[in-house]
Each structure stands twice: as structure tokens, then as C-alpha cells.
Amino acid sequence: MSTPRLYLDQPLAEGREVSLPPGQAHYLGSVMRRAPGDAVLAFNGADGEWAARIASLRKDRGSLMPERQTRPQTTPRDVRLLVAALKREAMEWVVEKATELGVGSIQPVLTRRSVTDRVNLARLGLIAREAAEQSERLDLPRIAPALPLHAVLDGWDGAPLLVGAERAAAPPIARVVAGLPPDLVLSRAWLVGPEGGFERVELDDLRRRAFVSPVALGPRILRAETAAVAGLAILQALAGDWNES
The missing domain is CATH 3.40.1280.10 (SPOUT methyltransferase, trefoil knot domain)
Structure with missing residues (x-):
């Protein structure tokens, strides 16, 4: 099963819980059938890519807990x-x-x-x-x-x-x-x-x-x-x- 990957317009840092927009919470729960504890990759265009876990998820509400950076941010050409x-x-x-x-x-x-x-x-x-x-x-x-x-x-x-x-x-x-x-x-x-x-x-x-x-x-x-x-x-x-x- 592939790990969902999401863009979040919020700072990403280890142990800093971030809330999910309604559309992405719905996507994780209803489309991808994920649940709290499942793995997610997150990025925001500034802090690189992070391995995270779903901290909470219910209908169109949820949050992620970043755990470690998997790739540093690069400067695109x-x-x-x-x-x-x-x-x-x-x-x-x-x-x-x-x-x-x-x-x-x-x-x-x-x-x-x-x-x-x-x-x-x-x-x-x-x-x-x-x-x-x-x-x-x-x-x-x-x-x-x-x-x-x-x-x-x-x-x-x-x-x-x-x-x-x-x-x-x-x-x-x-x-x-x-x-x-x-x-x-x-x-x-x-x-x-x-x-x-x-x-x-x-x-x-x-x-x-x-x-x-x-x-x-x-x-x-x-x-x-x-x-x-x-x-x-x-x-x-x-x-x-x-x-x-």
C-alpha cells in the first residue's frame, strides 16, 4: 500500500502537530481509507518532506504529527x-x-x-x-x-x-x-x-x-x-x- 503524500500550507517540524484542511482529511479517511496511526508524507515547499502519522481523523477533520524529515528542501531552478x-x-x-x-x-x-x-x-x-x-x-x-x-x-x-x-x-x-x-x-x-x-x-x-x-x-x-x-x-x-x- 503506497503512502499518501500531502501538501500542507503550514510549518512542518518534529513533534509539532498540524491540522488538516477539510478536503485532505476527507481524502485520507474516505478515499484512501486511512486511520489514526497510519503513515503519511507531508511537504510545504519550505521545510522539505516529512514522514508523519495521522494523529486524529474524523470525517472532514484531522491532524498529522510529523516525526522525521525524509528529504531536505531544495532550491528549484x-x-x-x-x-x-x-x-x-x-x-x-x-x-x-x-x-x-x-x-x-x-x-x-x-x-x-x-x-x-x-x-x-x-x-x-x-x-x-x-x-x-x-x-x-x-x-x-x-x-x-x-x-x-x-x-x-x-x-x-x-x-x-x-x-x-x-x-x-x-x-x-x-x-x-x-x-x-x-x-x-x-x-x-x-x-x-x-x-x-x-x-x-x-x-x-x-x-x-x-x-x-x-x-x-x-x-x-x-x-x-x-x-x-x-x-x-x-x-x-x-x-x-x-x-x-
Whole structure:
């Protein structure tokens, strides 16, 4: 029987009992059929991962008692995903897979061809939390409110921003990443446009930004959600934590 793993937005320390939110108490008792004394793993994005025991559990109320730290907290690399706001199911899938791939933040952007003008942050946060619990991450990605593309670019911090340019002549993403200085590769971002791609005025604006590098993901046209995940996988394989033991 696998040990349930939960994200808790509370400090974790040996012998310090922590209360469970109603949803997680219900999950442990009614879904996982756990009882007081059973083992649980807990993390909060700051104190590492802890082996704990269920101290109390009744309907939607309960608490855990942390016993020992199983993994220390690590500092994740600054992998950022910027993606045009997609339809609900596609956006949720991207958030789930980006979380599994270790992305540090997700910024929905509004473009001229975006199919929606808002995202459900609460729902996306829940999906990210569940994906982090399942994938054994020690933290959660930050999910920002949707903003117009130009606003995100105007406030950018200058880190390298790779942009999927599927209909324009652009070098392969692997070649561009290999050419970045090592100190800049550690802080990188991946921008994916909407279905149908960016409009010309948006591409012109992107090309004028010194920190932007248009890149290609091969000879085929990819769906936005496919491009988002494919680009992140390439970044993690070439310059991310996939190279770490």
C-alpha cells in the first residue's frame, strides 16, 4: 500500500502537530481509507518532506504529527512557462504536466487569438497541488493571473525568453539553448502562443525585445498544449534538473 503524500500550507517540524484542511482529511479517511496511526508524507515547499502519522481523523477533520524529515528542501531552478490562455481542459492538462516537469511558475497570457480571456486560478492551483503530491515535488509552481502579452513583456526581468515560432524561420530550440551563457540558462522561460499562432504584430513586438529568442520545435505544427510540454521537456533535458542525480 503506497503512502499518501500531502501538501500542507503550514510549518512542518518534529513533534509539532498540524491540522488538516477539510478536503485532505476527507481524502485520507474516505478515499484512501486511512486511520489514526497510519503513515503519511507531508511537504510545504519550505521545510522539505516529512514522514508523519495521522494523529486524529474524523470525517472532514484531522491532524498529522510529523516525526522525521525524509528529504531536505531544495532550491528549484527558475523554469518559467508562459502560455496563451487555453480552453479549460487544455489549460488544466498543461498545468498538470508542467508541474510534473518541474516548472517554477506558470503565467497565462492573453493574445489576440486567445480563445478565452480568463483562467480559474483556484482550479489550476488544485491541479498543480495534486500533481506535485503525485510527482514527489517538494514545492508548488506559482500560477499567476492572466495578463495581456504586452504587459508581461513590458515587466519582464530580462531573463532569456524562448518563443515558439512555428510558422516563421527560426533555429531549433536545442541549438539556441546550447548557445546561451551558462549563467543565463539557469533562469529561462518558454512562451507558447495560442492555437493558430501569434499574429504578425505580436511577433514583431517579440522580435524587438532583446531578451527574446524565437525557436522551432521541428517540422510539424503542434497544438499549443503539446508545444508547451515539449518545450519544457527539451529545456529540462538540455539545461534543467534532468541532468542532476
